[in-house]
Amino acid sequence: MDPNPDQELQALTDENFEAAAKILGCEVAVIKAVAEVESGHHGGFCPDGFPVILFEGHIFARYTNDVYSKNYPTVSYPKWTKESYGKTWQEERERFKLAISLNHNAALMSSSWGRFQIMGFNFGLCDCVTIQQFVNRMCKNEAHQLDLFCKYIIHTGLDDELRNMQWNEFARRYNGPLYMKNSYSSRLEQAYQRNGGTA
Numbered sequence: 001m002d003p004n005p006d007q008e009l010q011a012l013t014d015e016n017f018e019a020a021a022k023i024l025g026c027e028v029a030v031i032k033a034v035a036e037v038e039s040g041h042h043g044g045f046c047p048d049g050f051p052v053i054l055f056e057g058h059i060f061a062r063y064t065n066d067v068y069s070k071n072y073p074t075v076s077y078p079k080w081t082k083e084s085y086g087k088t089w090q091e092e093r094e095r096f097k098l099a100i101s102l103n104h105n106a107a108l109m110s111s112s113w114g115r116f117q118i119m120g121f122n123f124g125l126c127d128c129v130t131i132q133q134f135v136n137r138m139c140k141n142e143a144h145q146l147d148l149f150c151k152y153i154i155h156t157g158l159d160d161e162l163r164n165m166q167w168n169e170f171a172r173r174y175n176g177p178l179y180m181k182n183s184y185s186s187r188l189e190q191a192y193q194r195n196g197g198t199a
Contacts, residue, residue, distance in 0.1 A: 010140075026162040035115050072102065074095060075099045075102070105132075109121040115142050158170060
């Protein structure tokens, strides 16, 4: 999981997006919209070359039977709270490193990864045999991150939602039941228009 020093060379190209759109049978603008909403304009890597991650302490608590919540409340807690995230990627990385030191695999599975912010516990739905294989691919480049996204979308049957631009249903299944609080579906639709959507 070493940082990739050439992350600036690993950004997705139009050809990558077009190939993925053919696989999923949707418009390029649809995939670009998901990429934009999930990771903003920062791409799939932090400035030091490590994948963009968001560590979810409530998931970590679940995987570790809540044994760390008393002594490590910044990385293990029973319910989701937006305030627990690091304010910068550096702060978020420190939370992740602390969780790694407590339980390596649980920390990997409790983080969302890369340009499309796929949760680690979904590694099997991305055709990966282990969580480590999933993370290793996330660390390679954005093309690998896009490939993992396509596999996840196909295995979860979300390609129809993307193809038909059913933003609410996609948002609910991809981002969870709190998507409405985050205006996730409307942000997707707006990003789709910004990226040249034709509908």
